[in-house]
Amino acid sequence: MTVKVGVVGAGMIGADHVRRLTSVVNGAEVTAVTDIDTDRAAEVAASAGARVAPSGREVIGAADVDAVLVASWGPAHAESVLAAIDAGTPVFCEKPLATTIEDCVRIVDAETRHGRRLVQVGFMRRYDAGYRAMRRAVAAGEIGTPLMAHCAHRNPTVPESYHSEMATHDTAIHEIDAVRWLLDDEIASARVLRPRRTTRRFDHLQDPQVMLFEMLSGARVDVEVFVNCQYGYDIRCEVVGETGTVQLADPEQPLVRSQGRAHTLVPQHWKDRFGAAYDLEIQEWVDSVAAGRAAGPSAWDGYAAAMIGDATVRALHSGDLVGAGVGDRPDLYERAADET
Amino acid sequence: MTVKVGVVGAGMIGADHVRRLTSVVNGAEVTAVTDIDTDRAAEVAASAGARVAPSGREVIGAADVDAVLVASWGPAHAESVLAAIDAGTPVFCEKPLATTIEDCVRIVDAETRHGRRLVQVGFMRRYDAGYRAMRRAVAAGEIGTPLMAHCAHRNPTVPESYHSEMATHDTAIHEIDAVRWLLDDEIASARVLRPRRTTRRFDHLQDPQVMLFEMLSGARVDVEVFVNCQYGYDIRCEVVGETGTVQLADPEQPLVRSQGRAHTLVPQHWKDRFGAAYDLEIQEWVDSVAAGRAAGPSAWDGYAAAMIGDATVRALHSGDLVGAGVGDRPDLYERAADET
Amino acid sequence: MTVKVGVVGAGMIGADHVRRLTSVVNGAEVTAVTDIDTDRAAEVAASAGARVAPSGREVIGAADVDAVLVASWGPAHAESVLAAIDAGTPVFCEKPLATTIEDCVRIVDAETRHGRRLVQVGFMRRYDAGYRAMRRAVAAGEIGTPLMAHCAHRNPTVPESYHSEMATHDTAIHEIDAVRWLLDDEIASARVLRPRRTTRRFDHLQDPQVMLFEMLSGARVDVEVFVNCQYGYDIRCEVVGETGTVQLADPEQPLVRSQGRAHTLVPQHWKDRFGAAYDLEIQEWVDSVAAGRAAGPSAWDGYAAAMIGDATVRALHSGDLVGAGVGDRPDLYERAADET
Amino acid sequence: MTVKVGVVGAGMIGADHVRRLTSVVNGAEVTAVTDIDTDRAAEVAASAGARVAPSGREVIGAADVDAVLVASWGPAHAESVLAAIDAGTPVFCEKPLATTIEDCVRIVDAETRHGRRLVQVGFMRRYDAGYRAMRRAVAAGEIGTPLMAHCAHRNPTVPESYHSEMATHDTAIHEIDAVRWLLDDEIASARVLRPRRTTRRFDHLQDPQVMLFEMLSGARVDVEVFVNCQYGYDIRCEVVGETGTVQLADPEQPLVRSQGRAHTLVPQHWKDRFGAAYDLEIQEWVDSVAAGRAAGPSAWDGYAAAMIGDATVRALHSGDLVGAGVGDRPDLYERAADET
Structure with missing residues (x-):
């Protein structure tokens, strides 16, 4: 079909x-x-x-x-x-x-x-091979009960139209979904720290930001968002559990030794970093439509991300701790243990 | 279409x-x-x-x-x-x-x-993202003129039907094609060393083997073939040039820290290691058919691999240096510089 | 002499x-x-x-x-x-x-x-080869002006006598000194997050803790302290600057591939991790005494660590942001740019 | 004393x-x-x-x-x-x-x-922390019986006075001793391959060289010697056993991400790479003298290296396989299992 x-x-x-x-x-x-x-x-x-x-x-x-x-x-x-x-x-x-x-x-x-x-x-992180391997490790109990996660989302630069709220709505939104999914947990509240700004920023932009989330379980997540880091598009994530940790792999790149250095290239664009994930996302969506079922990130995940995003933006402006108030997930959105 | x-x-x-x-x-x-x-x-x-x-x-x-x-x-x-x-x-x-x-x-x-x-x-290594990135680095002059390559092809185990000549024809054949392509050079001769055998072998099998190739340019290549290495399916490759080296990346795997160790998983099967390469190989073939052109490894590459494989098997049996005698490549098979 | x-x-x-x-x-x-x-x-x-x-x-x-x-x-x-x-x-x-x-x-x-x-x-981190190389990189401008640092201090276990305040005074005290020194900056305030506790803890102990420091420059530092992480003694540190980041190396360990995994050992004790740093610390102290000069972490550094430690403990108990109030450094303690 | x-x-x-x-x-x-x-x-x-x-x-x-x-x-x-x-x-x-x-x-x-x-x-490799950790892994049976070793010894450049025989006597001599010690085995014969020469060489110099050793046990060792590799002083070693492999760690260096790359520095001089090994070598010698015993590489090891070195040089000139003829080790030189 x-x-x-x-x-x-x-x-x-x-x-x-x-x-x-x-x-x-x-x-x-x-x-x-x-x-x-x-x-x-x-x-x-x-x-x-x-x-x-x-x-x-x-x-x-x-x-x-x-x-x-x-x-x-x-x-x-x-x-x-x-x-x-x-x-x-x-x-x-x-x-x-x-x-x-x-x-x-x-x-x-x-x-x-x-x-x-x-x-x-369209939360495509769930289709990235690296994130999937992390989730398998967490779900298999290799690190015990998750207690913390440390994330970073770095872009080389952003255009002048990018403003401080976009650090949540356009950028950290991926981490918000990813930690909910990796930890199989919900975000309960947000706080945002405003580090010293990069001088390579536009005046209107708070960059970097450090977002602190508390999960319903009490696990804590910190997300560095730094959209003018200059050096590349770099996504980092470590989940720390009771007995171990699991860390997102860097993209597979050959190691070149030359001119006194051993180096790998850092991707410069999200298309380089997550191109295969986008392809797989749409393939799995098409397959699920053909099979007459729905899978992947749901409307509930979209709603939760919106609630948490709003709380995060309020936290950015107020400097305070802001509850996300996601509420109870309807039965329709219960996830099978092995699902994306 | x-x-x-x-x-x-x-x-x-x-x-x-x-x-x-x-x-x-x-x-x-x-x-x-x-x-x-x-x-x-x-x-x-x-x-x-x-x-x-x-x-x-x-x-x-x-x-x-x-x-x-x-x-x-x-x-x-x-x-x-x-x-x-x-x-x-x-x-x-x-x-x-x-x-x-x-x-x-x-x-x-x-x-x-x-x-x-x-x-x-079907030499699918040319469609592996890691090998392609290596070739780009070599072709871009990042390591200077290639002088040597060090390769290893390790399988966890092989069935009893696998015999010593298959180390060339079924296993090293991939490295033979890969180094010809990576170095844009031809194999001129082969010698095979017979290291101490693993006791986890069958009696009829020389495992591991070390194959030594000389390229037309004088560059030297060594290929370890070890098909009962027990620990996993592991493909290694480093090209050494006049000014630097480039090394094939290990597959992207999350780093898990637990029980006193920091570890990544080693694939256990070539399907895990090269699944994406097989998919891309067939996709690019279909695309080239649709476009009315031919690309990828050619009949000439298949012929050359056969010539070199035969020389390698003779070298295994004789212990001597054996010329491969590939001969001149017809014009039809001249490769564009940027081609797979 | x-x-x-x-x-x-x-x-x-x-x-x-x-x-x-x-x-x-x-x-x-x-x-x-x-x-x-x-x-x-x-x-x-x-x-x-x-x-x-x-x-x-x-x-x-x-x-x-x-x-x-x-x-x-x-x-x-x-x-x-x-x-x-x-x-x-x-x-x-x-x-x-x-x-x-x-x-x-x-x-x-x-x-x-x-x-x-x-x-x-005795802040011996300043004598660790890895930290010194990081500091050289920061001081050489390789990452631009520091904006953030992410640290983790993990111990496999602690005895029952270890209590929540020791996470600051005995454990994070090293990170407190290290970030002051790496960033050549002073800690202005502290906040402490209380993640979900490990069930492998003693009831009296808040473990892990996440400490958040703001530097006088506005740079932000987060320190994960997790003293019952089970898997090893693991010290992590990344400094993020305007143009790049520098990350503490893991201890040099051979990579072993066996049983489906590629692994390195994680040290189990601070003596394994920092033994050479202790030796060098005392050697340089003896040398400085012989040379009639003083170097290394000063009384001022000891005082500052005490002030910051007290603020951190108050922050742990109150849940609030607590100023460290270190005050102005007397001229006696001005540091030469190239000093430990 | x-x-x-x-x-x-x-x-x-x-x-x-x-x-x-x-x-x-x-x-x-x-x-x-x-x-x-x-x-x-x-x-x-x-x-x-x-x-x-x-x-x-x-x-x-x-x-x-x-x-x-x-x-x-x-x-x-x-x-x-x-x-x-x-x-x-x-x-x-x-x-x-x-x-x-x-x-x-x-x-x-x-x-x-x-x-x-x-x-x-003075074979100081035996005092390098990385080699010692490799030897511990081999001796502990973590990789099973050794079957092969792959080594490389690269220098950025050598002066004009350096000639082809020095690749053995001054350079590979360290690998010759190291593999004897790592594998607890003796070298039986040598063959030397002459790859395409670097054009950054002096005319009188065969650089690189690939040395092939067979051990008494039948294990095979290849050593790349490349003393004008331009990019740094780089020592590589992997021992492959029946059930796994162990690979020498690169020197501990912070990872810097900047300008589109993630890089570590490669040492440029053997003093940077092996300084600590030299210090420990002399310390352990002094300690052994004080304790009235002798340890470390012996006169027999010096003799064996000379025999093997001579064979290797003859192999370089003749292109043939040359036996090393080390002979039986006198009882005086029997090594305790846990010895350097």
Whole structure:
């Protein structure tokens, strides 16, 4: 079976997913593309041999669309996702699930009413081989009960449009999801430290930031976010348990010895670091649609990330400890032990 | 365009390629399968929704077959490859290209007469991300002119049917191709050392072996083959140049600290170590067929490996230095500098 | 010149220093030993061919004593150090310099009045090759201005007598000194997080703890203290600057591949990890005494560590941010740029 | 007890040992120094507060000399060592023990007649922490019976006076001793490969060289010697056994991430790489003299290295396999299992 995918949003990330569905992933074809920029939509649709649709309305629920991929701008996500749930159509939604808590709640409620999962949210760390091996080690009890995690998310630079709240919503959001998943635990509260700023920053930007999370279990997580670290795109993570620790591997790179140094290259872009994870994410989504089941990060995970993100931003501004208040996970979102 | 692939040989490796073409690779479908074991062929064909063909004759050149994948047993390779060339059909042939030098020569001659490349041989190391990064470093001059390479190929164990010549033909064959490609050079001669044998061997087996190759350029290569090393499947490679060295990365694995040790896991099977390389190999082959060009390891590379393999086996038995005598590469097989 | 050393305190650490002065270090001899346990003093003195003194009074300022090493229990340190300053005798004092802030201030005042440095405090991290290489990298500008440091101090286990305040005074005290020295900066305030406790703890013990320090420059430091981590004695440190990071090396250990794993051993005891640093610390102290100058961690460093330690303990109990209030460094303690 | 050392030869290495005995090592003093260059002898003696002796005759056996350190040029070693044995005086002789096989035999015979060991030869690898940890792993059976070893000895550059035979006598001599000791085995034969030469060589120099040794047990050892590798002083060693491998650690260096790379420094000089090993070598020698016993590499090890070195040089020139012919080790030189 070939899964026919309708794509809502043909910007950079949408176009990249269309390319992935068309020329990387097995078992899918793009049948319809829409974007508020119709020229753009036409161009991307042409690259995939798909039709152009005037709006999401003509994509979601259409006869030639088995599943929907939402990659429009954030504020438009909720409308498409809700329409997909309404149509009973599986939907992959790029992060964020929605830009307001209210919309996230609305989606979770709609899907819960629907009675089975349709939504997968684009937290692609769960598809990275390194993170998966870490999670296997934690789940296998190799380090005992997790007590702490130390993370860092470093980018070489960001454009001037990047502001301090984006350190949470665009950057640490990946760590927020990853530690929830690695520790199989929920974030209860956040505090944000403001270290000395890099002078290579823009004046409006607090960079770096250190985010401190307490999990429901009492485990503690610290996340360094440093988006102008200059030297590369570097993701670090260590989980410390009662009997041991497990540490994310650096990307596999040959060791070169020359000019008095032994060195490996540090990736410069998230596409280099997580390209394979994006591919696998979409492949597994397509496979799950074909198999008639939903897997991966859920609407609940998208909602929780939104709640925690909001708390983190409030913590950044106030300097105080801020509760995340995620609440109880509906039964629909109970995760099998071996699941992504 | 979907490439319609006919598969000749549905044993373990053939069936694995059918699975890969059907559920991993983009842009291909399996349309016909044949095997001398017709039940086996039927089973594998069914898994892919393909027809069963009574013999290669009904696969190669058939209207529903754009390209052929040959994964029968070695002695049958040549017949299928020659038939494909005769039909002007692109063909992927698992290693070895053929089991006799004569057949290799016949294939190279036929393809040369045909005038453009149709054959790709299954040397999948060239598709491993680690090897590719090494080759980029060498080609970029990061280590200067290559002077030496040190390699090791270790398997945890082999079955009793494995004999001393297989250390060359089944095992070191990968290193033979890899060093030719990494150094962009040809192997001129071979010598084989017989170290103290592991007592965990079968009596008939010389294990480990140390193979010494001299390249046309004068560069020297040593390859340790140790197929009962017990601890894992471990592939090591370092190229030493005039100004530096480059070393193959170990597979990306999280570092676990527990019980007094900091450890990473060593893969236990070539499928774990090179699974992604196999996937990429077939994807790139399918892409090249769709694009109407040939790339990757050529019939010439298959012929050269056969010549060098024979010399290596003679060197094992005689204890002497044995010339490989590969000869001049026809123009058809000149490689673009940036090619796999 | 052989430096004649009088030793005050012949417990475990004192006896170890006597052994070090007698059979490892160059240019020293132990001439007098005292301890409140006179049998113990006699035994240790005999091992070094030294006389037994009834009290510190008969050691400090004696004709056969060029320099004093204080390794008595903490509350007795101040009296000996003050007596040494009074006598104009160089003195090495094991950490802590004193157990009250008042005594630390008294020592700093006495030394300042004396007009030149006599006191070295036993912060041996500054003599570890790995830390020194880190400091060289920071001082050479290889990572730019330091903005953050991430540290961990892990012990396999501690005895039942170890209590929560010791996580600061006995354990993190090393990190407190190390980050002041690595960053050439002062700690301004402390906060302590209480992660989920290990169930392998004693009930009275908060283990692990996460200590958060803000430096005067605004740089932020986090220190994980986990003294029942089970797997080994593991010290980790990374300094993050505006343009790069530098990370403490793990101890040099051969890589063993066996039984499906590639592993190195983790030290189990601080003596294994820092033995060479202790030797070098005492060697450099002896050399500096012979050369008539003082170097290494000063009384001011001992005072600062005490102030910061007290603030950290208050932060542990209160859960609040607590200022360290170290104050201005007297000119006597200005450090040359290239100094330990 | 302070060991009074007479030093024969005050060139670069002799002067360095005088410095080491005077200001690093515990329990020794230099009492007499001689050199054919009397000005040089006077200068070095003055630095240690020692007397100048007109010749070795006035050093060896003198009343103020408990032990002799021989660091004259190679051809003069034998005379001093034989004189020391004759005088019943412990003697440390820098490598080589002697420059002819005949002299080596003479020394072994003299010491054997004397009936107990007096001679230690300066193979300092046995005092390097990394090699010791490797040997412990091998001796503890962690890798099973050794079957192979892969070594490399790389220097950044050598002066024009360095010629092809020195690759054995000055460079690989360390690996020759190290593998005998690591594997507790003897070298039976040698073959030397001549890879493509570096163009950064002098015309008279075969660089690199690959030396192939067969041990009495049948284990095989390959040693890459590359003394103009440009990038640093790099020593590599892996021993492969029946069940695992052990690999020499790289020197402990902090990992710096900057400018797109994660790098450690490679030492540029053997003094940086093995400084601590030299210190420990002389310390343990002094300790053994004080304890009235001999330990460390013996005259037999010096003789064996000479035999193997000669075979290796003949192998270089002839291109053939050359037997080393070391012969049976006299009982005097039986090594305790736990010995250096």
